[in-house]
Amino acid sequence: MATDESRVSIGDxxxxxxxxxxxxxxxxxxxxAAQRDAAAEELLLAVRELRADLARVxxxxxxxxxxxxxxxxxxxxxxxxxxxxxRRDRLRGLLDDSQALVALLASASTxxxxxxx
Numbered sequence: 001m002a003t004d005e006s007r008v009s010i011g012d013x014x015x016x017x018x019x020x021x022x023x024x025x026x027x028x029x030x031x032x033a034a035q036r037d038a039a040a041e042e043l044l045l046a047v048r049e050l051r052a053d054l055a056r057v058x059x060x061x062x063x064x065x066x067x068x069x070x071x072x073x074x075x076x077x078x079x080x081x082x083x084x085x086x087r088r089d090r091l092r093g094l095l096d097d098s099q100a101l102v103a104l105l106a107s108a109s110t111x112x113x114x115x116x117x
Contacts, residue, residue, distance in 0.1 A: 036081045043114050044077045049107040063101070066094045088115045 051070045073083050092115045102108040
């Protein structure tokens with residue numbers, strides 16, 4: 001007896017999403033956002049506030065370098081849920097070099113306190 005059905009072979013399906021049949025629907029949720037504790041959430045908020053404030057001041061090499069470090073910190077916290085100690089040290093050094101900016105912007109002062117300056 002012959003059949004008209006195709007033969008299907010499915011190999012390794014780990015980390016895969018698939019659906020079979022009429023009206024089938026597949027949805028995948030691999031990974032997801034990293035969980036952040038309250039301290040990381042507070043740091044992320046301060047980083048974002050300072051980046052917004054930096055957009056309002058005249059840019060120079062130091063503010064551009066600080067903004068780049070803030071962007072990297074924001075990315076790291078978003079991806080991993082935390083900022084590594086080396087990242088905090090980098091921010092601390094940049095903020096220490098920008099004391100006039102820290103005195104001028106409340107957001108810089110907040111962030112400086114959060115990274116231990």
